[in-house]
Amino acid sequence: MSIPEPxxxxxxxxxxxxxxxxxxxxxxxxxxxxxxxSGFPSHTIxxxxxxxNNPGRTGSGYEISALKGAISQSLGLVGxxxxxxxxxGRLGSSLLEYPGFNNGNFKIxxxxxxxxxxxEMMDSTVELFxxxxxxxxxxQKKIDIGIIAVPADVAVAVAQKMIDAGVRGILNFAPVRVVxxxxxxxxxxxxxxxxxxxxxxxxxx
Amino acid sequence: MSIPEPxxxxxxxxxxxxxxxxxxxxxxxxxxxxxxxSGFPSHTIxxxxxxxNNPGRTGSGYEISALKGAISQSLGLVGxxxxxxxxxGRLGSSLLEYPGFNNGNFKIxxxxxxxxxxxEMMDSTVELFxxxxxxxxxxQKKIDIGIIAVPADVAVAVAQKMIDAGVRGILNFAPVRVVxxxxxxxxxxxxxxxxxxxxxxxxxx
DNA sequence: GTATAGTTGTGAAATATTTCACAGGTGGAG
DNA sequence: CTCCACCTGTGAAATATTTCACAACTATAC
Ligand SMILES: NC(=O)c1ccc[n+]([C@@H]2O[C@H](COP(=O)([O-])OP(=O)(O)OC[C@H]3O[C@@H](n4cnc5c(N)ncnc54)[C@H](O)[C@@H]3O)[C@@H](O)[C@H]2O)c1
Ligand SMILES: NC(=O)c1ccc[n+]([C@@H]2O[C@H](COP(=O)([O-])OP(=O)(O)OC[C@H]3O[C@@H](n4cnc5c(N)ncnc54)[C@H](O)[C@@H]3O)[C@@H](O)[C@H]2O)c1
Numbered sequence: 001m002s003i004p005e006p007x008x009x010x011x012x013x014x015x016x017x018x019x020x021x022x023x024x025x026x027x028x029x030x031x032x033x034x035x036x037x038s039g040f041p042s043h044t045i046x047x048x049x050x051x052x053n054n055p056g057r058t059g060s061g062y063e064i065s066a067l068k069g070a071i072s073q074s075l076g077l078v079g080x081x082x083x084x085x086x087x088x089g090r091l092g093s094s095l096l097e098y099p100g101f102n103n104g105n106f107k108i109x110x111x112x113x114x115x116x117x118x119x120e121m122m123d124s125t126v127e128l129f130x131x132x133x134x135x136x137x138x139x140q141k142k143i144d145i146g147i148i149a150v151p152a153d154v155a156v157a158v159a160q161k162m163i164d165a166g167v168r169g170i171l172n173f174a175p176v177r178v179v180x181x182x183x184x185x186x187x188x189x190x191x192x193x194x195x196x197x198x199x200x201x202x203x204x205x
Numbered sequence: 206m207s208i209p210e211p212x213x214x215x216x217x218x219x220x221x222x223x224x225x226x227x228x229x230x231x232x233x234x235x236x237x238x239x240x241x242x243s244g245f246p247s248h249t250i251x252x253x254x255x256x257x258n259n260p261g262r263t264g265s266g267y268e269i270s271a272l273k274g275a276i277s278q279s280l281g282l283v284g285x286x287x288x289x290x291x292x293x294g295r296l297g298s299s300l301l302e303y304p305g306f307n308n309g310n311f312k313i314x315x316x317x318x319x320x321x322x323x324x325e326m327m328d329s330t331v332e333l334f335x336x337x338x339x340x341x342x343x344x345q346k347k348i349d350i351g352i353i354a355v356p357a358d359v360a361v362a363v364a365q366k367m368i369d370a371g372v373r374g375i376l377n378f379a380p381v382r383v384v385x386x387x388x389x390x391x392x393x394x395x396x397x398x399x400x401x402x403x404x405x406x407x408x409x410x
Numbered sequence: 411g412t413a414t415a416g417t418t419g420t421g422a423a424a425t426a427t428t429t430c431a432c433a434g435g436t437g438g439a440g
Numbered sequence: 441c442t443c444c445a446c447c448t449g450t451g452a453a454a455t456a457t458t459t460c461a462c463a464a465c466t467a468t469a470c
């Protein structure tokens with residue numbers, strides 16, 4: 001039985017929440033605590049968990065580490081998904097050290113910028129390359145996911161190169177709608193969309 | 206009749222798409238063209254538009270500027286929503302000049318950072334203030350929406366100050382789940398959630 | 411004029427998702 | 441032990457959303 005998309009999105013958020021709870025020293029939680037933190041109703045959360053295999057124990061709650069495992073497994077978040085960041089300006093350099101990008105199932109294995117100078121000056125734990133090596137390195141390092149942090153006018157071209165080189169997913173921060181062929185998953189993070197959503201909730205509900 | 210939330214989110218994205226189309230010199234479009242760009246099925250788009258008042262003309266398509274107006278109006282995106290950015294590091298300084306934040310219904314009217322030095326050195330068209338003036342300026346400039354771009358460990362405190370000062374919406378980029386009382390709309394942009402969503406689509410569908 | 415290929419808008423049907431209700435379990439206090 | 445307050449898991453009901461189908465319209469070409 002396939003998991004509904006709204007459930008997948010909630011599970012992704014809950015996974016982050018669990019990591020935060022764990023960092024704070026908790027090892028158990030419950031659907032009602034998760035409701036308080038995440039805002040999703042507890043019955044929805046329990047229903048979501050019913051797509052997992054036996055994550056909790058009737059009567060007591062959920063053991064966080066087991067729950068994390070069950071969610072990761074059901075979402076197919078196994079193994080190590082390799083990603084790269086293209087465009088090492090303000091946003092891109094921040095993303096290189098974004099906590100959580102290098103935890104668990106993800107690893108940033110390369111950064112790219114057009115400016116060779118910038119690459120040489122930057123000091124990062126991630127290996128950096130000039131932009132013209134993008135396709136070569138994606139193939140060589142078997143990179144699955146490309147993260148776009150370049151100016152809008154070159155974003156589509158960068159996306160095309162990534163697709164040609166065989167990435168299977170793209171996370172695009174540039175204010176351009178990247179489209180991809182069947183088989184490549186794209187998420188466009190267009191910041192103004194969130195502002196609009198906030199404003200529409202403020203102004204009408 | 207209130208607009209379904211999935212429809213609202215799609216309309217927000219379509220609005221961005223329309224702006225891009227308009228910049229490219231188009232003045233008409235159709236649901237099938239929008240399908241190609243946005244990925245949403247054309248019948249869903251038309252159904253979404255049925256919540257607006259008469260945006261298009263049967264037979265021909267949609268006039269982009271009229272459509273933009275109809276969407277904005279229905280979403281309550283009227284007047285000028287004033288916003289501020291707190292934390293002017295890499296992400297924050299990029300957000301200050303993010304195109305689209307200062308277009309149409311939004312205006313960034315202030316930036317804040319803890320480092321007074323940074324504020325004095327930075328050169329921006331937006332007025333900048335030291336962080337301790339946050340509440341004062343939010344009140345004075347009647348700021349509706351706060352954007353958080355500070356490190357995770359201070360994000361909750363910053364959010365609380367914003368709430369106390371009376372913002373009605375918060376867009377949080379720090380990897381912390383900000384919770385707010387009824388009446389304050391929060392959107393948490395937790396980048397790793399998108400990576401997880403991409404990975405789960407790649408690995409299972 | 412007439413065909414043709416496109417278009418919108420929208421009820422109704424088909425699906426998907428959320429909510430409800432509750433059986434049944436747990437653990438701690440007295 | 442009993443009581444109490446909490447918990448999960450899940451079918452079934454209620455609701456929300458998407459999809460379909462098509463009448464009606466428009467613009468263009470010939
Ligand atoms: N979605 C969001 O939340 C969000 C937030 C901030 C910025 N942005 C967007 O992210 C992008 C980057 O913003 P920024 O402020 O970091 O810009 P920036 O100007 O600071 O950095 C852009 C970097 O890209 C590099 N670059 C340019 N062309 C390139 C190419 N063809 N290949 C590789 N590298 C190239 C430049 O050398 C530069 O280092 C912009 O499109 C911006 O609008 C999105
Ligand atoms: N969601 C995303 O897509 C995304 C992307 C990149 C970064 N981030 C997050 O955004 C945040 C900022 O990242 P960054 O790389 O720009 O960090 P940064 O270190 O470059 O900048 C942080 C800035 O916040 C300022 N600051 C610290 N405490 C403050 C306070 N109490 N009040 C006001 N200003 C304060 C600092 O002076 C600094 O200028 C981090 O939490 C990061 O994890 C999110």
